[in-house]
Amino acid sequence: MDSLILELPEYVDLMCGIIDTVEDVKILHDKKTVIKDNLSHDQITNIFNRIKKSTGIDKKSGLEKAVDEVYKHYGSRLGVKAWRSIKKCRNSSWNFVQAS
Numbered sequence: 001m002d003s004l005i006l007e008l009p010e011y012v013d014l015m016c017g018i019i020d021t022v023e024d025v026k027i028l029h030d031k032k033t034v035i036k037d038n039l040s041h042d043q044i045t046n047i048f049n050r051i052k053k054s055t056g057i058d059k060k061s062g063l064e065k066a067v068d069e070v071y072k073h074y075g076s077r078l079g080v081k082a083w084r085s086i087k088k089c090r091n092s093s094w095n096f097v098q099a100s
Helices: 002-018 022-030 041-055 062-075 078-099
Strands: none
Touching: 002 041, 002 062, 022 041, 062 078
16 A cells, blocks of 8 residues: 555656646557546646646656656767658658648
8 A cells, every 4th residue: 555655646746747738648548558548638638737737846857857868868869860850851741742
């Protein structure tokens, strides 16, 4: 029982840290192991964003700082930059084809 008491706040803190938009919820919901609920994606997003605001979690948690560092480190690599450019170009081309 004690471990559940510790795990719930950690889970809520994690979810508050990774859910900012409806798109975040869609990604987690599609995995069917992170979020299992009948609420809409908007409702889930609002729940975690309200928790963040009501608890005053404006400072970044250790997890958020670690994620930022990973993005900063790997996101600046030449291979990652090249892949993002290719992906962006491919998506732009695909959107143009669909619109035509």
